[in-house]
Amino acid sequence: MPTSGRRGERWDGDGYVHPDAFGRGVGTAIAEWIEERARAHGSTETRIATLAQDERAACLAAQPRLRAGRTFLRMMIELTEQPPRQAGPTAIRLPRFSPARSATLYEVLEGAFLDHWDHSARTYDEWMATQKSRHDLCFLVRTGGEVAAAALCTIDDFGLGWVKILGTRRGIAASASARRCSAQSFHVLYARGARRSVSASTPRT
Secondary structure: OOEEEEEOOEEEEEOOOOHHHOOOOHHHHHHHHHHHHHHHOOOOOOOEOOOOOOHHHHHHHOOOOOOOOOEEEOOEEEOOOOOOOOOOOOOEEOOOOOHHHHHHHHHHHHHHOOOOOOOOOOOHHHHHHHOOOOHHHEEEEEEOOEEEEEEEEEEOOOOOEEEEEEEEOOOOOHHHHHHHHHHHHHHHHHHOOOOEEEOOOEEEO
């Protein structure tokens, strides 16, 4: 199941092979399709992520025309009971993407990653077009009357909770607001049936 999407001027892709189809060249065909789609859109390069444990994908990525770019670590938590909310101002859940609140979500999260590796600035419309998370699993945290942190979460088809993006507003002390936003995310993900959750990716330099 291949997919592709634009990131700045570059088109990246994701591919998934059913276990029953391993060893049939499906992964190679998907990688080639992603490359062809990227070229068709005028992209001079494309990126495909692989899991460190996936030996088949590692072999595919070892082809001469490909090179390693960056390694990211993801943190997973096993939720045996519903995590409590942290004390302090309550995180605001977004029941729907109203223009004002979704704009604030965009502003905080895009701003938080301005200095991130290879960040590509996106307009509000471009950013919204890429978001597949459920509206009722997006959060804003206020501190001192202003939004200090935001999180965008989802639950995948396998019941795994994802804190896809979590960031704090630039110029605001990060730790307390980020913890509050993370706690609210895990609290609600558990309530929606997720017993394992993965946090936002952390770059390893």
